Amino acid sequence: xxxxxxxxxxxxxxxxxxxxxxxxxxxxxxxxxxxxxxxxxxxxxxxxxxxxxxxxxxxxxxxxxxxxxxxxxxxxxxxxxxxxxxxxxxxxxxxxxxxxxxxxxxxxxxxxxxxxxxxxxxxxxxxxxxxxxxxxxxxxxxxxxxxxxxxxxxxxxxxxxxxxxxxxxxxxxxxxxxxxxxxxxxxxxxx
Amino acid sequence: xxxxxxxxxxxxxxxxxxxxxxxxxxxxxxxxxxxxxxxxxxxxxxxxxxxxxxxxxxxxxxxxxxxxxxxxxxxxxxxxxxxxxxxxxxxxxxxxxxxxxxxxxxxxxxxxxxxxxxxxxxxxxxxxxxxxxxxxxxxxxxxxxxxxxxxxxxxxxxxxxxxxxxxxxxxxxxxxxxxxxxxxxxxxxxxxxxxxxxxxxxxxxxxxxxxxxxxxxxxxxxxxxxxxxxxxxxxxxxxxxxxxxxxxxxxxxxxxxxxxxxxxxxxxxxxxxxxxxxxxxxxxxxxxxxxxxxxxxxxxxxxxxxxxxxxxxxxxxxxxxxxxxxxxxxxxxxxxxxxxxxxxxxxxxxxxxxxxxxx
Numbered sequence: 236x237x238x239x240x241x242x243x244x245x246x247x248x249x250x251x252x253x254x255x256x257x258x259x260x261x262x263x264x265x266x267x268x269x270x271x272x273x274x275x276x277x278x279x280x281x282x283x284x285x286x287x288x289x290x291x292x293x294x295x296x297x298x299x300x301x302x303x304x305x306x307x308x309x310x311x312x313x314x315x316x317x318x319x320x321x322x323x324x325x326x327x328x329x330x331x332x333x334x335x336x337x338x339x340x341x342x343x344x345x346x347x348x349x350x351x352x353x354x355x356x357x358x359x360x361x362x363x364x365x366x367x368x369x370x371x372x373x374x375x376x377x378x379x380x381x382x383x384x385x386x387x388x389x390x391x392x393x394x395x396x397x398x399x400x401x402x403x404x405x406x407x408x409x410x411x412x413x414x415x416x417x418x419x420x421x422x423x424x425x426x
Numbered sequence: 427x428x429x430x431x432x433x434x435x436x437x438x439x440x441x442x443x444x445x446x447x448x449x450x451x452x453x454x455x456x457x458x459x460x461x462x463x464x465x466x467x468x469x470x471x472x473x474x475x476x477x478x479x480x481x482x483x484x485x486x487x488x489x490x491x492x493x494x495x496x497x498x499x500x501x502x503x504x505x506x507x508x509x510x511x512x513x514x515x516x517x518x519x520x521x522x523x524x525x526x527x528x529x530x531x532x533x534x535x536x537x538x539x540x541x542x543x544x545x546x547x548x549x550x551x552x553x554x555x556x557x558x559x560x561x562x563x564x565x566x567x568x569x570x571x572x573x574x575x576x577x578x579x580x581x582x583x584x585x586x587x588x589x590x591x592x593x594x595x596x597x598x599x600x601x602x603x604x605x606x607x608x609x610x611x612x613x614x615x616x617x618x619x620x621x622x623x624x625x626x627x628x629x630x631x632x633x634x635x636x637x638x639x640x641x642x643x644x645x646x647x648x649x650x651x652x653x654x655x656x657x658x659x660x661x662x663x664x665x666x667x668x669x670x671x672x673x674x675x676x677x678x679x680x681x682x683x684x685x686x687x688x689x690x691x692x693x694x695x696x697x698x699x700x701x702x703x704x705x706x707x708x709x710x711x712x713x714x715x716x717x718x719x720x721x722x723x724x725x726x727x728x729x730x731x732x733x734x735x736x737x738x739x740x741x742x743x744x745x746x747x748x749x750x751x752x753x754x755x756x757x758x759x760x761x762x763x764x765x766x767x768x769x770x771x772x773x774x775x776x777x778x779x780x781x782x783x784x785x
Contacts, residue, residue: 256485263489275603280626289486296482358475365476384470385477387438410430417469 244310251299262310263292269311270318277322287325291318294348294355308346316345320352368419376412383409429459433466579779584665584703584716585609585633587646587774588739589754592638595735596702596778597717598624598631607633609776611671614641616779622747625738628688628730629717632739632751633778646754647770648704650732650739651711655690657681663694663716663729664768665703666777673768674700678713679726689728690714696727702778705729710759710767 242250242261250258267288274284294317298304306313369377375397382388382396394405435441436449453460581604585596594609601607601621610616617640623632635641655661655678662675680691692705696719705714714729742748759767 259485260489260493263486264493267490267494278599278626280602283626285490289483289490292486293479293482361472362476362479365472366480369473369476380473381477383434384438384473406431410428413430416473420469420472 244306247310248299248304248306251296259292259296266311266314269315273315273318274322278326279322283322283325287318287322290321290355294321294351297355297358298351308344312344312346313348316348317351319345320348324352364420368416371419372412372416376415379405379409380412380416429462430466433463434470437467437470579608580604580782581780582666582699583701583778583780584699585776585778586664586702586704586712587643587776588632588751590643590645591750592635592641593622593751594619594633594635594776594778595715596631596633597715598626598629599717600701600778601631601633601780604780604782606781608779608781609633609635610779611773611776613773614776617641619778623742623744623751628715628734628738630715630730630735630738643774645756645758646774647758647767648706648710648712648774649755649757650736650753651707651713652733652736654681654731654733655707655713659713660708661692661694661705661713662708662764663692663696663700663703663705664771664775665696665700665716666775667697667699669777671772671775672697672700676725683728687731688734689717689730691720692716692727692729693725694727695725700727704771704775705732706759706767706771708764710757710762710771 242258247258247262249255250262267285270288270291271281271284274287275281279287291314295314299306308316369380372380379393379397382393383390388396390402390405390409393399393409394402397405397408399405399408432449436446441449453463581600583597583600585594587593588595602624607619607621608616609619618636619633620636621631622634624630657678657680659678660675661678662673664671664673666672674694674696676692676694678690679693681687683689683691690705690713692714694705694716696703696716700716701718703716704712705716707713711732713732715732715735716727716729719727736753739751739753740748742751759770762770
């Protein structure tokens with residue numbers, strides 16, 4: 236039987252910084268139950284616990300990747316604090332103010348993660364709008380834009396893939412698609 | 427060349443060293459260009475971040491699936507299957523002993539599952555029992571006149587029959603994440619039950635007893651009301667806040683609970699243990715299921731609306747289950763004196779015993 240590798244908190248942070256999938260997976264497995272237990276104890280379902288936990292890991296991940304980030308409490312405390320804030324927000328959103336157990340946390344400590352959550356929400360809003368805009372953009376523009384900006388295909392490759400007569404033509408198409416995407420993105424924002 | 431194309435060439439590293447430097451010099455000198463560039467750069471970053479975020483989310487989902495599987499409801503049912511598989515065939519007496527042992531172990535190993543005190547203004551009404559508290563003793567006459575001793579349940583509440591095919595309704599918060607559920611009342615010994623359907627918005631769980639032959643219920647005297655009830659309507663409830671069934675009456679005081687229109691606010695002093703109890707109007711129609719109470723205002727409670735529960739039952743995806751759950755339409759309680767109504771309803775209202783380990 237394979238011996239399960241145990242990571243320290245700082246190894247977890249380093250792993251997240253370097254996009255190490257093994258570390259990410261170990262971290263994910265290690266702390267899921269903490270959040271699951273909390274959400275279940277507070278009127279949530281396993282499915283909701285899973286969503287909250289994944290959002291929590293995203294907050295941690297985005298933070299860990301900042302050069303200046305240092306974890307100034309135990310990993311479990313951080314994860315618990317973030318998950319709790321996210322879950323309370325979720326409950327408020329649906330005005331389902333069920334019982335909230337204050338004492339379900341193992342170590343009983345919470346850290347202030349208000350800024351992290353605020354930043355996360357701001358970012359999520361932007362990303363959500365971008366995602367919606369991309370969906371609204373439709374094909375072939377969506378794929379063209381992604382091929383160019385994310386897969387970083389050259390104009391020649393794009394021209395070939397989409398059947399444009401030459402790279403300049405592809406560039407014009409990309410320009411038009413981008414302008415449309417920008418319009419969708421910024422107009423959505425004004426609504 | 428369009429500015430955007432130049433920006434992209436720069437951002438994606440398509441410029442040679444010389445052009446790159448020339449562009450950077452231009453940026454430093456031309457504030458308008460710099461501002462246009464910054465906006466574009468931010469936009470492209472958001473575009474790329476969105477893609478990275480989607481990938482990361484998918485990665486987490488796949489880690490979760492690998493580690494914990496997908497279907498979460500199944501998880502609960504699997505635990506039920508464990509009980510059914512290993513305990514049911516050994517017969518009632520043995521099963522009680524085994525359950526007692528298992529529960530004792532889990533209770534001891536976790537130091538006793540105790541629901542924690544809450545700070546919010548809403549308390550769910552599951553009755554809390556500590557391991558040290560008196561054991562619940564119920565007689566089973568058929569078992570050699572010997573009274574079995576049950577390990578105290580971790581949570582207790584109320585449930586009532588939806589029909590006479592072995593289906594019951596109770597509060598989801600009471601039975602959520604439990605290890606085992608039993609129901610019983612003065613007329614019926616403890617019967618093992620399992621969750622067949624839940625709805626978290628309505629705080630409702632549908633239970634089915636494992637052995638339908640163990641319980642013979644007559645036709646239900648009450649029916650589910652299919653329309654909403656009005657403010658001020660007189661209502662009453664029956665429940666098990668203690669070992670004996672308790673009657674409570676009042677009125678509907680609000681059509682919603684803090685904006686949640688799935689629930690009525692009711693002016694009935696409800697207690698822990700009332701959760702899952704039926705809420706009836708004066709004609710004996712079920713108009714809701716008691717769910718919780720308002721901690722800040724004594725004497726007020728909340729109940730999930732029957733009109734939505736009806737909808738829920740009608741729209742269960744599992745067609746077979748949906749057919750089984752057709753609620754009773756005939757009401758035999760109209761015009762009766764309250765005391766007579768209660769007498770008729772009581773056999774259909776049950777104590778719900780919930781066992782769960784702390785973890």
